Amino acid sequence: MPEDFCSMDGQKRQIRAASSLRQNLFREHRKMCCVSMGGENKRSTTDYKAKKRQKVNKTTKSKSPPTVSSDTSLVHSDCPEITHGEVIVDRKSIFQGHAAEVHSIDDVNAVLTKLKMNKKICNAKHNMYAYRIERKTGKGKSSILQDCDNDGEAHAGGRMLHLMQILDQKNTLVVVTRWYGGIQLGPDRFRHINNATRQAIEQAGLLKK
Known part of the structure; x- marks a missing residue:
């Protein structure tokens, strides 16, 4: 037996012990990393959800479309006369134009408020208007x-105003009321809105010749 056998055996035991210690330390370190990463992931998910909630809240607080004023004090004794046009019906949706001669913003507000005092008009889906x-x-x-004003009917008010510009209307306010029938009309709705606008102007005697 070699003289250094015992010392060699002891060295091997020390090497194995050191190797085992390193493995244990590696496992403990990996566990700590996993816990740390899990905590970071959890915090990241929480932060993302919080930011998402803030974004939703900001969207919810966005401005709603302007509506006709409910202040009845705007309806003064000399409120302009309002002419109601003929009714246009298409697939359960109903369109009706209302026209008045106006010379100031006060006149416009008075007409809009007076129309809103009518429950049927007030409860309609849209009351878009244009004036010059x-x-x-x-x-x-x-x-x-x-x-x-579109009052929720996209581009409707702009189309009404464009028609009034083509007709060279002055001192004229037109409101078109739409009672929605539950069926989408697509581009046809703009044809009805324009027809209701022109009819109301003509019936009010305001159409330029």
Whole structure:
């Protein structure tokens, strides 16, 4: 037996013990990393959900489309006369135009408020409108004050205003009421809105010749 056999055997035991210690340390380190990564992932998921909730809240707080004022004090005694056009019916949806001669924003507000006092009109799906008012600026010159509102019917108010520009309407307000029948009409709805606009202007005697 070699003299250094015992010392060699002891060295092997020390090497195995050191190797076992390293493996244990590696396993413990891996567990700690997994726990740490799990915590980080959990925090990341929580932060993402919180940011998502904030984004949803911001979207929910977005401005709603403007509506006709409910302030009845705007309806003064000299509220312009309102002419109600003929009814247009298509696939259970009903369209009706209302026209009035207006010379100021107060006139516009008075007409809009008076129309809203009618429960049937107030409860309609959409009450889109457009107006054009001529204002004298002196020295024989004038300017046009104009605006429109879709009231939830995309592009409807702009199309009404465009038609009034083509007709060169001045001092005119038109409101088109739509009672939705549950069936989408597609582009046909704009044809009905334009027809209701023109009919109301004509029946009110405001159509330029």
